[in-house]
Amino acid sequence: MTTLRTERDVIEKIKEIVLSTFDMDLSAVSPDAPITDSGLDSMAMLDVIIGLEDAVGHKFSDVSLPRPPTLQDVAQMVLRNVENV
Amino acid sequence: MSDIVVSGIGVVSPIGNSLSTVVENLKNLHSGISLFESPLLDKPFAVGLVPENFSERFTRIERPFLDRTTQLAIVAAEEASKDAGIDTFSTYGERAGVFYGTVRGGGATEWEAARQFYVERKHSARPYVIMNVMANAPAAQISIRQQVTGPTASHTSACSSSGNAIADACRHLQCGELDIALVGGADATLEPGFLWAWDGLRALAAVDESDPSRSCKPFSAGRTGLVLGEGSVFFVLESREHAQSRGARIHAVIEGWGVASDAYHIGSPHARGQIAAMRAALRRADLAPSELDYINAHATATRGGDPVEVSAMKEVLGEAAMDVPISGTKALHGHLLGASSAMEALVCILGIEHGFLPGTAHLDDIDPDCLGLKHLRQTLKGQEVRHALTLSAGFGGTNVALVLGRP
Numbered sequence: 001m002t003t004l005r006t007e008r009d010v011i012e013k014i015k016e017i018v019l020s021t022f023d024m025d026l027s028a029v030s031p032d033a034p035i036t037d038s039g040l041d042s043m044a045m046l047d048v049i050i051g052l053e054d055a056v057g058h059k060f061s062d063v064s065l066p067r068p069p070t071l072q073d074v075a076q077m078v079l080r081n082v083e084n085v
Numbered sequence: 086m087s088d089i090v091v092s093g094i095g096v097v098s099p100i101g102n103s104l105s106t107v108v109e110n111l112k113n114l115h116s117g118i119s120l121f122e123s124p125l126l127d128k129p130f131a132v133g134l135v136p137e138n139f140s141e142r143f144t145r146i147e148r149p150f151l152d153r154t155t156q157l158a159i160v161a162a163e164e165a166s167k168d169a170g171i172d173t174f175s176t177y178g179e180r181a182g183v184f185y186g187t188v189r190g191g192g193a194t195e196w197e198a199a200r201q202f203y204v205e206r207k208h209s210a211r212p213y214v215i216m217n218v219m220a221n222a223p224a225a226q227i228s229i230r231q232q233v234t235g236p237t238a239s240h241t242s243a244c245s246s247s248g249n250a251i252a253d254a255c256r257h258l259q260c261g262e263l264d265i266a267l268v269g270g271a272d273a274t275l276e277p278g279f280l281w282a283w284d285g286l287r288a289l290a291a292v293d294e295s296d297p298s299r300s301c302k303p304f305s306a307g308r309t310g311l312v313l314g315e316g317s318v319f320f321v322l323e324s325r326e327h328a329q330s331r332g333a334r335i336h337a338v339i340e341g342w343g344v345a346s347d348a349y350h351i352g353s354p355h356a357r358g359q360i361a362a363m364r365a366a367l368r369r370a371d372l373a374p375s376e377l378d379y380i381n382a383h384a385t386a387t388r389g390g391d392p393v394e395v396s397a398m399k400e401v402l403g404e405a406a407m408d409v410p411i412s413g414t415k416a417l418h419g420h421l422l423g424a425s426s427a428m429e430a431l432v433c434i435l436g437i438e439h440g441f442l443p444g445t446a447h448l449d450d451i452d453p454d455c456l457g458l459k460h461l462r463q464t465l466k467g468q469e470v471r472h473a474l475t476l477s478a479g480f481g482g483t484n485v486a487l488v489l490g491r492p
Contacts, residue, residue, distance in 0.1 A: 023145035044146060046212040059208045 002055040004082060007031075010052070010075035017051040026071070034068035045069065052078055088340075089258050090492065091434060092333040093169025093321030095161035095269075098428060099133035099314050100418045102160075108435050111443040112464050116298035116417050118312055125277040130284075131292045131300035132275050133314025133419025149213045151226070152191030153315075154423075158223035158271035159230060161317035165267060166231060169321035169333055174265070175232035182235040182263050184254040185224035186246030186270035187423035189279070191217035196278045223271055235263060241423070244383065245344075245477035246270055247318070248426030248485030252342040254322050264327050269319030272422035283313060286352070288387050302447040303384035303413030304391055304455040311385040314419025318427035335492040337434040340472065341370030347482030354390055358484045359383075359397035363476055366486035367401075372472055375405035377488075379442050379468075381429045381475040384413025385420055392454040394478065399457050412461040416446035426477040426485055433473035433489040441466045 004010045015026045022044060029038050035045060046063075052074075053059050060081035065073050096102060099117030100110040110117065121132040139156040140148055151159070162183075166172075174181040194217035201207040216222060221239035228237045236257070240249040247270025254266040283289050290310040293299040301312040328335055343365025347358030367374060383394055391413075399406045414432050421428045436442055444461040451460060471491055478484045 021145070021149075039146060043150075043212050043216075047149065050209050050211060053209060 004056055004078060007072060007075040007079065010078045011071045013052060013055055014048060014071060014074060017048050021047065021051065029071065031071045034070055035074070036068045049074070056082060088325040088338045089255050089322055090325050090328050090338050091320050091336040092323055092328045093165040093171070094336060094431065094434070095164025095168060095319045096431060097135055097157045097161045098316040098318065098418050098421065099135055102135070102137065104435065107431070108439055110417065111414065111432060111435065112441055112466065114417060114444055114446040114464060116446060118298045118300055118419055120292065120297045121275060121280065123277040126281065129292055130280050131290055131297050131312045133312060133316070133421070134275060135315055149211065150216055152194045152217040152222065153273035154187065154189065154191055154271050155217070155223045155226050157273050157315065157317035158185065158269070159226055161269060161271065162227045162231065162267050162319040165269070165319035165321050171321065173232045175234070177235070177264055179235040180264040181233045182254065182257060182266045183224045183228050183233050183237045184240070184250040184266055184268045185238070186240045186248070186250040186426065187220055187223065188241060188243055188246055188272050189274045189422065190220035191222060192274040192279055193276055194218055196276045227267060231267065233267060242483035243479030243481055244420065244422060244425050245479035245483050245485040246423045246426065248477045248487060249344060249483070251339070251426065251430065251487060252344050252485060255339055255342050258322060258324055265321065265323040267319060268322050269317060270424040270427045271317035272424055273315040274422065275313060275315050280313065289313070290386060299447045301386050301416045301419060303382070303386040303416055303445050304451055304460060305448050306450045306452040308386040308388065308391065308452070310387050312415070312419040314421045316418070316421045316424045316428060318424050318431050320427065337437050337492060338490040339487060340372070340490040341366040341368070341488035343369065343486045345484050347484070349482050351481055354393045354478050355482065356393050356397035356400065358482050359394060359476060359478055360400050362484035362486040363397070363401045363474065366474060366488045370472065370488040370490070372488065374402045375408060377409045377472050377474050378470045379433065379436055379473040380409055380411040381432050381473065382411055382413045383476050383478045384415055384445070386413070386415065391452070394476070395455045395458060406457055407459050409459055410442050410461045410465065411458050412443055412445040414443055426475070426487070429475040429477065430487050430489060433475050436473060437470045437489060437491055440468050440470060442468050442470065
């Protein structure tokens with residue numbers, strides 16, 4: 001089980017999942033840039049979120065995100081869900 | 086009425102992924118059947134595998150959405166368009182369509198998702214599962230990739246699925262609703278769970294112990310059942326005038342099609358539906374049975390199915406029963422399910438184009454119940470093939486016959 005405490009932890013985990021699943025390197029993507037700009041569509045992002053759920057070991061109760069989401073938005077959503085457990 | 090012509094062909098099959106390879110294997114009766122083994126199965130099975138992993142052709146972001154069935158369909162459809170000299174269908178607007186046939190949909194994805202749910206108790210399904218298992222996914226992916234913006238239809242009528250797709254496309258072209266169509270079928274179902282389920286039907290062939298590639302034996306006294314295969318075959322169809330106006334090469338003409346149902350039993354065929362389908366196709370082609378130069382039979386090599394089909398053929402051919410050469414090529418490529426009709430239409434087209442009639446492989450000892458037809462045991466070369474008929478008979482009793490002719 002992975003412990004994700006900070007925004008930085010989550011963003012690094014997202015980048016790791018995206019690299020292993022889709023072979024896409026997000027290392028140069030700014031935390032406040034829309035993720036869709038890098039070529040990941042909403043369905044792929046949903047797949048990444050399921051990967052994050054697997055990493056922390058539980059299902060998120062609220063995965064709502066602004067459109068289009070940034071890495072920071074996803075990280076904040078994950079942290080909200082982790083804190084609520 | 087304008088002729089409907091075949092101007093492009095793409096094939097992914099156990100006997101080759103190019104037309105030249107398929108021709109050579111058909112001429113030489115070289116079987117593409119091999120052994121399938123899995124630690125999950127208590128015995129090996131004979132199958133028609135396509136020994137190529139197509140995933141590398143797609144980006145990592147695309148792959149999760151592309152079940153192997155979809156990958157095979159995309160590859161065959163792109164080959165067909167390339168062969169027809171078409172880069173994109175976007176200029177046709179609503180006057181181009183995709184017509185597709187399948188039995189199973191994205192089976193590999195569904196079995197894996199089922200395993201994750203029932204065995205791993207995974208908390209959530211991957212988001213692409215549904216988009217993979219829906220039966221129309223391959224047709225939709227082809228429409229998206231090749232910018233086909235007219236009708237996109239997916240047919241599922243078991244073993245006659247792609248035949249139904251071809252017949253549907255022909256109707257659309259004949260009535261003038263479409264100028265051009267991408268038409269075919271696909272299935273890639275060789276998963277342990279699927280073989281296990283099929284084995285429950287007691288319909289699969291026993292592995293030939295002397296040579297597994299000889300396991301499928303249509304019409305033979307020693308036949309033990311069908312051999313499942315995987316693959317995809319696509320055609321570009323258009324009116325002769327349309328093909329000529331754009332300077333396209335014409336492989337063959339679809340002279341007739343007939344669709345009829347047995348209305349009898351979900352798993353046992355009845356000759357009446359097969360007879361009706363063949364007669365309808367011949368009527369549309371305006372041909373007498375004696376004018377056929379070849380018949381590619383459905384011939385799955387099951388104990389019950391082959392004699393029913395033979396009786397239907399004898400009824401349709403009448404006095405010409407011992408004159409029209411007939412063979413079953415599933416002995417070589419296996420049963421491609423959703424791609425079966427299209428594969429066997431391709432065999433007819435290649436016979437017409439290259440002047441040969443493939444024999445029924447492994448037919449050393451004909452079953453007395455299958456006598457009364459002119460069975461080909463060897464390939465006949467140097468033949469003039471003017472008209473050829475292929476019959477597909479699906480579980481549930483949906484039958485499709487197609488008549489193919491020279492350009």
